[in-house]
Amino acid sequence: MPEPILSIRKLTKRYGDKVIFHDLDLDVNEGDTIVIIGPSGTGKSTLLRCINLLTRSESGQIWFGGKEITAKGTNEDHVRQQIGMVFQNFLLFNHLSALENVKLGLIKVKHLSKAAAEAKAMEELERVGLADWAGHYPGQLSGGQQQRVAIARALAMDPQIMLFDEPTSALDPELIGEVLEVMRSLALEGMTMMVVTHEMGFAREVADRIVFMEKGSIVEEGSPNEMFNRPKFERTREFLWKITELYGKKDHGEE
Amino acid sequence: MAFFKLCFCGQKYGLLVLPVIRQELKGENLDFLTLLKYIAEGTAYTLGVTAIALPSGLLIGILLAFLYVYGGKGIARVMNVYSTIMRGVPPLVLLFLLYFVVSKGINLSGFWAGSISLGIVSSAYQMEIIRGALLSVGNDQLMAARAIGMSRKQAVLNIVLPQALRLAIPPWSNEAAIIIKDSSLVYALGVPEILRRAQLIGASTQQPLLAYMSAALIYFVLVTVTNRLLNMLEKKLTVPSNH
């Protein structure tokens, strides 16, 4: 069994007196799609931001690609080149077109030539189905389109792992499907992904493992089958029932 | 914007009426246009003062704004004090103070001392404008840039700054108009700009009302043109959006 690509050991995060999560342990293998679920405010988003070092944890270790990235002296920028992140609010660069959004990292961070960057950027936009909208600005795109550009922007950096922080929570219902479809293809292509979401249909169909977090710790984790049909804890069953009622058992616009 | 043309014509024709009244009353005959021309020559000084004060205020303002927003708590506090003092004291007082302080060291004409002083005063206001813009762009954009591996410096220069500058244009054009108007304060330092000239010719021809109204007219034109130009700049730089 090869080494996990990402290992989290005893991770603790505090904001002042408040403990967000404590002593978290989690392993992610290459090619896995991990879906993290749980009530709001339990630190799921914070966890993702700790993984790509946007936020500093108080104690614990994170190992990525064989190296401890929480160690002192780590080049954070370099780490973030290999971890892709997609935000709930898309966070596209408002003053740049879709193509320029995707190109920027390639030029400034990976130091590709303008021509090479443009070619690769167009490739990624095609991958998410938005090649025709390359010249459009974020203000001219729908939420779903913006999020897909955001995914293309992250993918362009050729990351080893993709983190999705509630990628569809800010979208109108009709637009959720197009984003989930892109994510599903990615998973099928073998990308290692960690997704925080409430989309149970996606979790059921695409996840290799579902992790249920509550009150700052992992209550239970397991395959979708295990979690939905034979959860070990009552709390898990409760939560899954409630959330499935809310969000529906079918994916939006799919199947 | 035909509205502004109306204002402009209104003032001009209004002023044309006055010399007629004057003639009736005193039998003198000073051509309005000659008067206007003499006063308008002061425009060079007014524009000169503005041309020195505005950019220097901008450069210092941008520098200070960056220090304020990205420089850490200690520096931020210093900047806050600087801002409070420079914006809490009347510009005229600061003008005088800086003029005398600078004159102690070097022998500067009223023009240079006045311009530099005005620039220093303006830098505090411009710092606040740019700081506001930087904060408006917000940390999220910064976070998104760092998420693709950009360093803090790259993120600020490539993502935050371009957006902030666009946001800053409306309040900044307000500041530009203020500087054009405040340049009249260097009158007190003897600079032969528009107002000083209006006073001179108003006194010598005994037509102060006409002279000062002409001065007002010229300032009005300067301010209006500047506003329009900056408005056009803003439109040109606006990122296309459907929202």
Added chain:
Amino acid sequence: MIEWLNYFSRFKIDLLQGALVTLELTAAGLVIGFVLGLGLALARSYGPRWLRVFARVYISVFRGTPLLVQLFIIYYGLPEIGITLSQTVSAYLALGLNSAAYQAEYLRGSIIAIGNSQMRAGRAIGLTRWQTICHVILPQALRLALPSWSNEPISLLKTTAVAFLIAVQDLMAKGKRMAVKTYDPIGSYFVVAIIYLVMVFVLNALLKFIERKTRIPGFDAEVKKA
């Protein structure tokens, strides 16, 4: 240069008198400006076309020209057509007319923000237009405008300094007298600057206090500056 600390006690009376005059100028400008400014704001929001145009022109002219020029027109120019005013009255007038243009914009901004929906609500229960304006819209609009309007008293306080150029005996004028008497312009104007700073601080604190006291509970919308 440390002698300036003594100036505070040496010229105590002068400085106090000057500060008082400055405050009077500020108050006069503020009150005249408010009454006129409110009128302009109402004219632009609810007036007939000709009144709206007049208000726009007025605001545009007074905001587009320097206060100093306006002051000179009133004090030096008006006598030419027979209207002679004292220095103090000229200053009051100039400050008031000028301030009115700026206050009009603050007030209009918040009238718009309170706006149409409240007008509809008022008329729906049978109030006339004027009744709605007086009893429904203005009470809300004035409170809403307070945070951004608070800039105006402070701005006025600083602007009054130009009155000294037509020989009004305000704080700035006393500063000049001090400079002449002590041969120390830097120290003198430094003292003057400190006193202005103190006045601004106090005024600011006062305004914040008023703001807190008049807040409508739960109604926190901030008006965008016009």
